[in-house]
Amino acid sequence: MRRLHEGGRIDRSRPMEFIFDGKALAGYRGDTLASALLANGFGLVGRSFKYHRPRGIYSAGPEEPNALVTVGARGRREPNLPATTVELADGLVAESQNRWPSLKFDIQSVNGLFAPFLSAGFYYKTFMGPTRRAWMVYEHFIRNAAGLGRAGEEPDPDRYEVRNLFADVAVIGAGPAGLSAALAAGEAGAKVVLVEQDFLAGGTLLSEPADGEARAWLSVTLARLAHMPNVSMMTRTTAFGAYDSNVLGLVERHGSGTADPAKGEARQMVALLRAKTMVYATGSIERPLTFANNDRPGIMLASAARTYLNRFAVLAGTRVMVATDNDSAYSAAFDLAAAGAEVTIADGRAEPTHERLEQSRHWGIAVRRKSLISNALGRHAVRAVTLSEPGGTITLKCDLVVVSGGWSPTVHLTCHLGVRPVYREDIKDFVPGKLGAGQFVAGAVTGGFITAGAIEEGHRAGAEAAAFCGATKSVQPPFSLDLAEINAGPNGSHFVTSPRSGPLPHFVGGKDGSPARRPQDSLPTRSGERWFGNRKAELTKGKAFIDLQMDVTVSDVALAHREGYESVEHLKRYTTLGMGADQGKTSNVIAISAMAGLRGMAVPDVGTTTFRPPYTPVAVGALAGRSQRHLYKPFRRTPMHDWHVANGAQMLETGVWMRPSFYLASGRDVDQAYPAEMRMVREAAGLMDISTLGKIDVQGPDAAEFLDRVYVNGFAKLPIGRARYGIMLRDDGIVFDDGTTMRLSERHFFMTTSTAKAADVMSRLEFLLDTAWPGLRVSVTSVTDEWAAMSVAGPTSREILAAAFPDLNVSNEALPHMGFLEGRYRDKPLRIIRLSFSGERAYEIYTGASVGKEMWCRLIEAGTPFGQKPYGVEALGALRVEKGHVAGPEIDGRTTLDDLGLSRMAGKRSGYVGDVLGRREALSDPARPRLVGLRCLEPGKRLSGGAILFRPGERMHGHGLGRITSVTYSPTLDASVGLALIARNAAEEGAEIVAAYPMKGQTVRARIVSPIFLDPKGERLHG
Amino acid sequence: MLRIECPYCGPRDHDEFRYGGDASVIRPVHDDADFEAWYRYVFVRENPAGPHREYWQHVIGCRQWLVVGRDTRNHEIASVRSAREARA
């Protein structure tokens, strides 16, 4: 193999250096890594997945099963890239994979010994069957032997982006059909995005001889497209997934060379393209042939050999054997002969067309009829092939074998949409099924393989797609291109016809070298042979691969059949066929055909294969874009956030919010700080940022009625200027959320919700008003972000309030427990509610978010002389446990009012949300949980949240009687205490219980007590 | 991805919306004490393979609750109406 002195679409004025397996090599701009390797004489570029067999370059596109390489170093390492899709760049570093110690000498390739263990069903039997324990034995061997490349372990320094795109018409594939579609849609006035995975547009036209008509057609078409401002062409962009509503997932790769993150350049960018219509012009992929040792380096698809020759000016061999069952490989044969190769065609058909025979004669090519390739000889490079012919077998020398078993339309993207592909007998393959409105197909994907036809179809699809979006300017007829080409389509006759439709065209020849037979005859079928039988047969002649990447052979499919894994889905799982990084692009249809042959059925009766996104692998980094580390999700910060940070708060991520966990002034770590902060609140006062609470403004003539329905307790009679604690249920009677609502006027209320449920409550209220009770004249508005909120709690809280607001009357009479004052502060509304979460007398102060920090500082200043300091959520959570207030851990979406001891809230009311289903019989089961307090009985030990509760002496297994929901150290009681949910029939105050924490092997004795550890009469908060 | 054409905001990605379940079930009036009616409303669903009327709220948008007609087999959306109008 060598580079020709002229021709191709490489830029010889731009030589490039690259490194492969440590060796410095040269190529040109316009090369792929694969073409450059071939130009440098590299026939062997990798080792296979299971058997470590030497492998070469098999294709020239994303279907490549063999030539997987790792590109880049350290954090930029990217494994498992097909060398056929890697655009050559100056300084590119690549290495081969799955070999040790070197590519030429791989120790594990003495794998005939291991082969029996690795045949079909090995993984299946190992993981699913009774021999699961075998995994223990083989794990080490398998992990080292079977595998692909290794990812980088260091952080990836590159930048990735995600962006959003919109178009009228999305055209996928810039081959003749796609280009023609984009042109027509563009002319019609539609906004078009044309997507091409290659770094050049042109598709199959790029593989045509460079001096031909195709080149002229392509440059004229590209020039016309470039002049259309409404058409954007995205090369180096793979449409990896087609999703509902005409959304395409695209991944765009940076051009040749490294993207510079310092300049803001992204290495890869995922784009979500929302189009009104789609034109799938995705083309087709050539099918391989199956014969013994069909994986040897030097064997490649005919289309690939032609691409390397015409596009990259690389002659992949000088003595070429063309093995085919259709006409399309003749183009490759003629071009290779024209480039000086000595070419022989082994045509499986009895009667190749007269025209082809004439042309072959012209090029001096011998055509052997009814000639089936049955074996390839040579280990690191093919050196001869065995042909089975009516007259016997013959062995011919060669250094390149090009194969063609017809063409598979690229139906992947339409499959993503759930459109099942349809089998077409004439091409022996699947085409897209019926697509939805606004979706079009054009070109080879439809199963027609003539360029002129693709151009016409593309033109028609493009114009129709544009019209679908209302773009109907007049469109010129397509500029035609007649390549007088040779196709495998309906015009090409296929060899091996049979009375049934079973036998497959691309499945030619028994691997034992016998003449063409029906495939099932060529497979070992004696049941006694089992694995070793296959092995024997394969050791004589060599393996015949169907899936080159996953190392799945004909024998593996036969084994799956014998063992009853006959459906396509079972076959895939049993043999791992099609489960490689290439998703079996070259193997799926052959495998289905093989199974059809074994079962004596027609291909469509055996099944179709389902393709799922992504079409080709997408780097996780590209999907993440910049959503990583601190940009992974937005954080919400309260108006006082900066103050907290500046004053030693240790911030904690709580749901979407950042909140102070504790302040360093209270202690050096959380365990030291939170009891100190609790003591401060119990003995003097503390200031807490509660801006995160959900706040909802409820207004309208029916506001009181509305609240009466959504809360279990009544609000209609709540006096103006008073607040009330309320509980909401879900429709099924389970507790939803709690909060305080105050009445500002007859028709105006101010509701607060828990921080965690704020969004859910808001949405639910809107749901009820929009769908259930549209007759209620009520409007709800989220005002969470508009109000800053803080709470002053503790015995000195009233003095602090009086000092902060000297002109307000905050006496017990003017502002009793659950009282409410409204005033102004700096021209901003000020609301003060007296209520308590901690059990101490406390006030919540609300003001405008823009003056929140100022208000906070005012209260800090006013409170300092009274021993007040700020405290964090750790102490807050602990204070409420001491007081027996339920919160998120208890209101966990499973508990009822009764479970939480809150039935009195509803009293005898009815007609509120959740009322009827809350009375379900099952919810009064004596085994339902009941909220209790627990006090640790073992000094020096602590209760743990999540611990499971058992009776003393009871065997500890299963879910026990219940669980601990919240725990704290209580400085007031100097004990570890907690809240728990325990079966009602065991919730006996005074009883002893064992709390087990099996994860840590801990058990602690505790006593069941009232959940209100402190001030059960509430004297502190009323005083 | 679904694209939902909000009658107020235009076509938007489904991640701007919150799913709200089956819109064909009939919610009893608020003070209906019939257990059977509430049970059917909360727990009994048709789960059709085909056209389905369902609630979606445009939470990152106009916040309206909408009734969307979606085919569960292919996710095609046949209609989008405001829930208040759909009820009226």
Ligand SMILES: [Zn+2]
């Ligand atoms: Zn909207």
